[in-house]
Amino acid sequence: MKLGFSLAEEAFRDECAAWLQDRMANAFADIRGIANLTEKIERRKEWEQELAAHRWSCIGWPEQWGGRGASLAEQVIFAEEYARAGAPGRVNHIGVELAGPTILAFGTEEQKAKFLPGIAAGTSIWCQGYSEPNAGSDLANVRTKARLEGDQWVVNGQKVWTSLAHYSDWIFVVARSEEGSKGPKGLTFLMMKLDQPGIDVVPIRQINGEAEFNETFFADARCPADSLIGTPGDGWRVAMGLLAFERGVSTLGQQMGFRNELDEIIRVARENGAARDPLIRQRIAKAEIGLRLMRYGALRMLSRTDLSAIDGAALTYKIQWATWRRDLGELAMDVLGQAGEIAEGDAYEWGMLPNLFLYSRCDTIYGGTNQIQRNQIAERGLGLPREPRGDV
Structure with missing residues (x-):
């Protein structure tokens, strides 16, 4: 046992x-x-x-x-x-791990009956409409607008980095619903069907040739009034609750994926002789220690009773794993040597380690850059004075 x-x-x-x-x-x-x-x-x-x-x-x-x-x-x-x-x-990670728990925590019984069965059945695939061209890590700067017309919300604006939007059925959108509001005030959290007039999804090609994420444009796109989660203007609270779920149980599965990547690095290092280099061995040991520390931190984070709130452990987790995995990608390339610089075919044929290196370059950017994570730790975790911000 x-x-x-x-x-x-x-x-x-x-x-x-x-x-x-x-x-x-x-x-x-x-x-x-x-x-x-x-x-x-x-x-x-x-x-x-x-x-x-x-x-x-x-x-x-x-x-x-x-x-x-x-x-x-x-x-x-x-x-x-x-x-x-x-x-x-x-x-359907976004549906199962983010949209679903958010609906369970903040939705009405009618909304649960409307949205949850499709997510659970794997027949409704979801994506996330948070980031915008001028509101990435600074989510409170969103400018996509929503206005209530009769029994429908009408949405105009643009989202970016919407992973798997081109394969999804639904998107949850944080939009500004109060004219003249700024920052986290006046935001509303909406659930919208993607296959409708007024929504355009444009894939973005990545460094490895894959197109995982997209730009998503809204031009008088609509959703029923009862697709609002929470209340008008209360979207920030719901959005932050969702981000807390993002630091939930799936972090342990994520770490098992990291385990597989590190094990592959060790296998290749033994096979090609890189493991004989004492500096490579030292970096592998450092990666092993970092992975174990992440596990202990994640278990501490998951021991909380309120999983819809972000605490100190959750605040530090993103910067911890993102920095660790970026370093792991660099270690992978150093272990591969020149063999890691040559690839044929598309990204699916390159193998785990070259893809690890290329993808890990974005880990310290998406979901909140390392710089923004440090601000959040300082302001929300340590209670330090807020960084001066311009009038947006």
């Missing part, structure tokens, strides 16, 4: 590990180990529905909404075994 889990929890580990290993070895072997988020997208949508059919899609949700009512320990175990089995990144 592994330290920290009961016999019943270890029995649960055996159950989910057996199910996942069986699917990854047989019916879904063709998508095992996929890291690129757009590779074999239709098969991965089928995988979402396979998870749902066996109630593995959102195990922490209440049973009435398609979950298992799983304990925190069971959610942690499943996240670990999911990554250990080599199961692919969740196409």
